[in-house]
Amino acid sequence: xxxxxxxxxxxxxxxxxxxxxxxKEYDLTKGQYAYxxxxxxxxxxxxxxxxxxxxxxxxxAARAIKNLExxxxxxxxxDIHNKKIKKLFPTEKGKNIYxxxxxxxxxxxxxxxxxxxxxxxxxxxxxxxxVRQNVEKDWEFVKKGHKRDY
Amino acid sequence: xxxxxxxxxxxxxxxxxxxxxxxKEYDLTKGQYAYxxxxxxxxxxxxxxxxxxxxxxxxxAARAIKNLExxxxxxxxxDIHNKKIKKLFPTEKGKNIYxxxxxxxxxxxxxxxxxxxxxxxxxxxxxxxxVRQNVEKDWEFVKKGHKRDY
DNA sequence: TTATCTTTGTTGCATTTGCAACAAAAAAGA
DNA sequence: TCTTTTTTGTTGCAAATGCAACAAAGATAA
Numbered sequence: 606x607x608x609x610x611x612x613x614x615x616x617x618x619x620x621x622x623x624x625x626x627x628x629k630e631y632d633l634t635k636g637q638y639a640y641x642x643x644x645x646x647x648x649x650x651x652x653x654x655x656x657x658x659x660x661x662x663x664x665x666a667a668r669a670i671k672n673l674e675x676x677x678x679x680x681x682x683x684d685i686h687n688k689k690i691k692k693l694f695p696t697e698k699g700k701n702i703y704x705x706x707x708x709x710x711x712x713x714x715x716x717x718x719x720x721x722x723x724x725x726x727x728x729x730x731x732x733x734x735x736v737r738q739n740v741e742k743d744w745e746f747v748k749k750g751h752k753r754d755y
Numbered sequence: 756x757x758x759x760x761x762x763x764x765x766x767x768x769x770x771x772x773x774x775x776x777x778x779k780e781y782d783l784t785k786g787q788y789a790y791x792x793x794x795x796x797x798x799x800x801x802x803x804x805x806x807x808x809x810x811x812x813x814x815x816a817a818r819a820i821k822n823l824e825x826x827x828x829x830x831x832x833x834d835i836h837n838k839k840i841k842k843l844f845p846t847e848k849g850k851n852i853y854x855x856x857x858x859x860x861x862x863x864x865x866x867x868x869x870x871x872x873x874x875x876x877x878x879x880x881x882x883x884x885x886v887r888q889n890v891e892k893d894w895e896f897v898k899k900g901h902k903r904d905y
Numbered sequence: 906t907t908a909t910c911t912t913t914g915t916t917g918c919a920t921t922t923g924c925a926a927c928a929a930a931a932a933a934g935a
Numbered sequence: 936t937c938t939t940t941t942t943t944g945t946t947g948c949a950a951a952t953g954c955a956a957c958a959a960a961g962a963t964a965a
Contacts, residue, residue, distance in 0.1 A: 710760060
């Protein structure tokens with residue numbers, strides 16, 4: 606049995622941990638950088654979709670995004686055609702921080718891929734995308750309250 | 756720039772989320788399954804090492820492990836030669852749950868690798884191990900209070 | 906030996922995280 | 936149309952998470 610889960614867990618926690626420490630400099634508290642990046646890259650997105658992208662609980666996303674709003678990084682705007690949803694946009698302050706976040710993420714990405722040939726890096730991405738697609742089906746299934754059978 | 760970080764983050768959160776939901780059945784609260792598994796597989800390990808294996812904060816590990824002890828899953832025992840450390844061992848209760856955890860983890864591992872040939876799965880593991888080795892250096896560096904230059 | 910640094914462990918606080926449970930709008934179905 | 940289900944959002948807890956700050960044992964160095 607090739608144990609890939611543990612490796613993935615270790616890598617994800619290590620990098621998230623590093624990012625959280627490094628982004629405190631920009632007054633972003635734990636986890637917030639990820640939400641801000643998605644909102645910057647998908648202006649007008651709703652929080653439900655952000656939660657789905659990040660694979661976090663809806664209520665966790667709701668509160669993280671509320672904090673981003675309170676601290677002036679993003680804005681929520683009503684939709685004309687749909688009273689239920691709130692579209693999310695980065696403020697100037699949010700947009701200004703964005704490049705610092707991507708710079709850090711790119712650096713970490715580079716560290717992660719140190720010693721990888723271009724071909725290896727490409728293979729890694731390709732395989733990871735397939736794993737992610739496999740896994741997100743189960744995540745949605747379980748999150749909706751269903752029980753996996755095994 | 757091949758963006759592998761996001762994929763890894765998504766996969767890790769999705770699988771951790773699923774595991775946490777599924778292990779509530781065994782009275783394990785959020786995150787605890789990971790600690791219990793490491794202690795079962797490395798009886799006598801100290802919590803500092805567990806934190807390093809999981810890439811979590813030392814104090815987070817300390818409290819998770821204390822909870823495992825309080826709930827009777829593990830025991831802490833003093834060392835004869837070293838008064839500072841406390842060795843960790845699973846109790847019978849902990850040992851009894853272990854197979855259920857590995858069963859779930861193996862299932863998730865299988866889901867993650869659905870559609871993968873043996874060779875692809877092997878490649879995935881090999882590449883992930885290299886990424887993990889690259890990343891853990893920076894994690895230790897940053898966790899010790901040093902600043903990465905980029 | 907003594908002084909200094911490192912390792913290991915803990916507690917105080919502030920914060921995030923997430924399950925329940927609820928509400929209201931929208932979509933689907935009859 | 937009207938009814939039911941799904942989507943989207945919120946708040947109330949309870950719990951995990953992690954940075955500071957501390958303590959004590961051990962290791963290193965002088």
